[in-house]
Amino acid sequence: MPSEFDLPFRFRRNRRSPALRSLVRETTVTADDLILPLFFEEKIKERTEVASLPGVFRYPEAQVADVVTAAWEKGIKAVLLFGVSHSKDEEGSDTWDEDGLIARMTRAAREAVPEMVIITDNCFCSYTTHGHCGVVVNDHVDNDLTLHNLQKQCVAAAEAGADMVAPSGMMDGMVLAIREALDDAGFEDAGILSYSSKFASSFYGPFREAGGCGLKGDRKTYQIDPANGREAVMESVMDEDEGADMLMVKPGLAYLDIVKGVREACGLPLAVYQVSGEYAMIKAAAAAGSLDEKAAVMETMTAFKRAGADMIITYFAAKVADWLKEGR
Ligand code: PBG
Numbered sequence: 001m002p003s004e005f006d007l008p009f010r011f012r013r014n015r016r017s018p019a020l021r022s023l024v025r026e027t028t029v030t031a032d033d034l035i036l037p038l039f040f041e042e043k044i045k046e047r048t049e050v051a052s053l054p055g056v057f058r059y060p061e062a063q064v065a066d067v068v069t070a071a072w073e074k075g076i077k078a079v080l081l082f083g084v085s086h087s088k089d090e091e092g093s094d095t096w097d098e099d100g101l102i103a104r105m106t107r108a109a110r111e112a113v114p115e116m117v118i119i120t121d122n123c124f125c126s127y128t129t130h131g132h133c134g135v136v137v138n139d140h141v142d143n144d145l146t147l148h149n150l151q152k153q154c155v156a157a158a159e160a161g162a163d164m165v166a167p168s169g170m171m172d173g174m175v176l177a178i179r180e181a182l183d184d185a186g187f188e189d190a191g192i193l194s195y196s197s198k199f200a201s202s203f204y205g206p207f208r209e210a211g212g213c214g215l216k217g218d219r220k221t222y223q224i225d226p227a228n229g230r231e232a233v234m235e236s237v238m239d240e241d242e243g244a245d246m247l248m249v250k251p252g253l254a255y256l257d258i259v260k261g262v263r264e265a266c267g268l269p270l271a272v273y274q275v276s277g278e279y280a281m282i283k284a285a286a287a288a289g290s291l292d293e294k295a296a297v298m299e300t301m302t303a304f305k306r307a308g309a310d311m312i313i314t315y316f317a318a319k320v321a322d323w324l325k326e327g328r
Pocket residue numbers: 121123125133168169203204205206207219274275276277
C-alpha cells in the first residue's frame with residue numbers, strides 16, 4: 001500500500017537488521033581501548049574485596065605477577081598501578097624510594113609481562129599520613145614543594161620500568177616539571193599520561209577505601225570545580241603545551257561535555273576515567289535488578305568513545321574484554 005505520507009527520510013531503514021545496524025555504526029569499542037586500574041597492598045597475605053566496589057580487590061603485593069599476567073591473557077594491554085601503602089609519612093617519601101612500593105610493583109609487573117603497557121598512578125595521597133596529594137604547609141598543599149617530590153617519584157617509576165607516569169595530583173606545572181626531570185635522568189622515552197582535567201568530585205568516594213587513603217577535608221583547592229567547563233578544557237590545553245603525551249578527563253559520565261571539549265581543543269590521545277563511584281552505581285543498580293549490567297556498562301563505553309575519548313580507564317575493563325569476545 002503506498003504511504004499517505006511523503007516523508008523526506010526514514011531513519012528506520014538503516015536500522016532494520018543487526019547486520020545493517022553494524023554497517024552504519026559510528027562508534028566501536030575494542031579491548032585495545034581499555035586500561036585496567038589495579039590496587040596492590042603491601043604486607044597482606046590474602047586479596048581483600050573493596051566493600052563499596054564488588055568485584056574489585058586489593059591484591060597482595062606478592063600477586064603482582066599473577067594478576068598482571070591474568071589481565072594480559074584476558075586481552076588487556078594496559079594497566080594503571082595503584083599502591084596501598086603501609087609506609088606513610090608526612091611527605092610520602094616511599095613514592096620516590098627506589099625500593100618503595102611503586103618501584104617494586106612496577107618492576108614485578110614489567111618482569112611478568114614485558115609487552116604490557118605499564119602506567120603508574122603518581123600521587124601522594126595513598127602514601128601520606130594526612131591523605132592529601134602533596135606536601136602540606138600551614139594546612140594547605142604547597143604546589144611547588146610537591147613538584148620537587150613528584151619529579152623524584154616519576155623518575156623512580158621510570159627507572160623501575162614504567163612506560164608512562166600518570167600524575168594525578170592536579171598540581172600546576174606538574175607536566176613541565178616531570179618532563180624536565182625525566183629528560184634530565186635519561187628517560188626521554190618514558191611518557192606522561194596527565195590527569196589533565198580532573199574534577200573535585202564526589203564520585204571518588206569508594207576509591208578512598210580502595211586506595212587506603214584517609215583524607216580529612218577535601219581537595220577543592222587543587223582539583224577543578226565541577227561547575228567550570230572552560231577552565232577544565234584550559235587545563236588540558238596547558239598540559240598539552242607543557243609536553244604531556246596523553247590527556248585525561250575524570251570522572252567520565254557526568255563530564256562528557258569536557259571530553260568533547262578537550263577532544264576539539266587538543267590533538268593528543270585522550271583517556272577518560274570511569275571512576276569508583278560510577279562503577280559502584282552501576283553495580284548497585286544491577287544488584288537491585290534495576291539495570292542489566294552488561295548492557296549498561298557497554299552503553300557507557302560507547303558513550304565515552306562517542307564523546308571523543310580514545311581510551312577508557314575502568315574497573316570493568318576485564319569484564320568488557322570478556323563481553324567483547326563473547327560478542328564475536
Ligand atoms: C589520587 C587519585 C584518586 C583517584 C585516582 N587517583 C582520588 C582522588 O583524587 O581523590 C580516584 C579514582 C576513582 O575514584 O576511581 N589522587
